[in-house]
Amino acid sequence: MKITDIRTTLVNARLRNWVFVQVETDVPGLVGIGEATLEFQSRAVATAVGELAGLLIGRDPRDRTRLWEAAYRYPFFKGGPVTMSALSGIDQALHDIVAKDLGIPLWRLLGGLARDRVRMYDHVGGGDSTAVYGDLTDSIAERVHHSRADGFTAIKILAVPRSRPVEGLPALRWAERVMAAARAAAGDEVDIMVDLHGRTTAAMAIQYARVLEPFTPMFLEEVVGPEIPASEMARVARATTIPLAAGERLVHRGEFLPLLSAGAISVAQPDLCHAGGITETMRIGALCGTYGVPLAPHNPLGPVATMVNIHVGLALPNFLVQEVMRADVPWRDEVIMGVAPIIDGHVDPPTAPGIGVEIDEAAAARHPFSHHEPVQWVHEDGGVAEW
Numbered sequence: 001m002k003i004t005d006i007r008t009t010l011v012n013a014r015l016r017n018w019v020f021v022q023v024e025t026d027v028p029g030l031v032g033i034g035e036a037t038l039e040f041q042s043r044a045v046a047t048a049v050g051e052l053a054g055l056l057i058g059r060d061p062r063d064r065t066r067l068w069e070a071a072y073r074y075p076f077f078k079g080g081p082v083t084m085s086a087l088s089g090i091d092q093a094l095h096d097i098v099a100k101d102l103g104i105p106l107w108r109l110l111g112g113l114a115r116d117r118v119r120m121y122d123h124v125g126g127g128d129s130t131a132v133y134g135d136l137t138d139s140i141a142e143r144v145h146h147s148r149a150d151g152f153t154a155i156k157i158l159a160v161p162r163s164r165p166v167e168g169l170p171a172l173r174w175a176e177r178v179m180a181a182a183r184a185a186a187g188d189e190v191d192i193m194v195d196l197h198g199r200t201t202a203a204m205a206i207q208y209a210r211v212l213e214p215f216t217p218m219f220l221e222e223v224v225g226p227e228i229p230a231s232e233m234a235r236v237a238r239a240t241t242i243p244l245a246a247g248e249r250l251v252h253r254g255e256f257l258p259l260l261s262a263g264a265i266s267v268a269q270p271d272l273c274h275a276g277g278i279t280e281t282m283r284i285g286a287l288c289g290t291y292g293v294p295l296a297p298h299n300p301l302g303p304v305a306t307m308v309n310i311h312v313g314l315a316l317p318n319f320l321v322q323e324v325m326r327a328d329v330p331w332r333d334e335v336i337m338g339v340a341p342i343i344d345g346h347v348d349p350p351t352a353p354g355i356g357v358e359i360d361e362a363a364a365a366r367h368p369f370s371h372h373e374p375v376q377w378v379h380e381d382g383g384v385a386e387w
């Protein structure tokens with residue numbers, strides 16, 4: 001078997017352009033699909049897929065590990081989110097090809113079931129970019145009620161507003177009110193995760209953690225940005241009883257090791273579309289497992305990514321909970337067919353061969369690439385703020 005072509009299809013889904021990677025083979029009808037979506041850099045990723053394709057066309061797609069090593073090492077300049085997202089999408093598509101060729105669902109190729117079903121969590125949003133903090137409590141409560149009505153037992157919110165490196169009481173009070181509204185709407189039975197989105201310094205994250213702690217969040221996510229030394233996140237971890245999570249912007253297992261060895265994270269959040277695909281995420285899972293740290297993979301991306309995550313979640317022993325994006329566009333099922341339903345906040349093992357999804361090229365063409373500038377928050381003095 002040989003790879004004959006590798007191409008990308010870009011689909012605009014409001015804020016994001018989904019990047020789907022299709023790896024074609026010389027076996028009639030055998031095509032693998034993966035997802036390499038990277039916010040605000042989708043055309044760069046599509047170009048990177050084209051750059052890597054030259055290393056892979058003509059090779060046997062079943063030699064996944066060797067092809068991963070070739071795509072990672074031969075370009076000499078290793079890593080980076082653009083190239084690693086491209087490699088991630090290709091790696092997923094290679095897995096899809098192998099599992100389809102064997103006539104088995106992807107989770108079986110990854111070692112079979114480590115659990116009977118995958119617990120999903122809903123992202124309900126939040127956050128505030130203004131100095132005069134708006135009242136978000138009603139809308140947060142409404143969104144939490146909506147998630148609960150749909151059967152979710154775990155949700156994530158953005159309870160923390162735009163934050164200066166050192167912030168005052170209004171910001172802390174605002175975060176406390178949002179968290180209180182979410183907890184009141186969710187009740188005690190629902191797990192609430194809080195994403196700080198790398199908006200905060202370690203000093204401010206400690207203060208936010210103190211006001212959020214009485215509401216017992218399941219974890220705090222990205223309490224500092226990915227470029228901040230692990231010692232700073234470890235400082236936050238020592239100052240709060242709330243477990244810390246991070247990893248969505250890390251793109252190799254070597255980038256997780258400092259956080260693990262510093263005792264900074266209790267939950268790892270690799271993104272299967274950035275971290276090096278299934279191959280590297282399973283390695284990250286093994287590395288985290290040696291520290292007793294579970295994975296809650298990051299996934300606000302498209303429907304192919306969601307399905308790949310479900311297969312990995314079924315097979316990975318130290319899996320915790322899976323993020324899913326539901327609120328982007330209503331036509332997800334028209335572009336990608338075969339996505340498993342979420343029932344009572346969980347997904348059962350898919351049975352179709354491979355990832356189990358097919359792309360409708362005509363439907364995809366109805367939503368072509370559309371350029372979007374990133375979110376651009378500023379402080380009151382006009383300085384650039386993290387969002």
Ligand SMILES: [Mg+2]
Nearest residue numbers: 195197221248
């Ligand atoms: Mg996040």
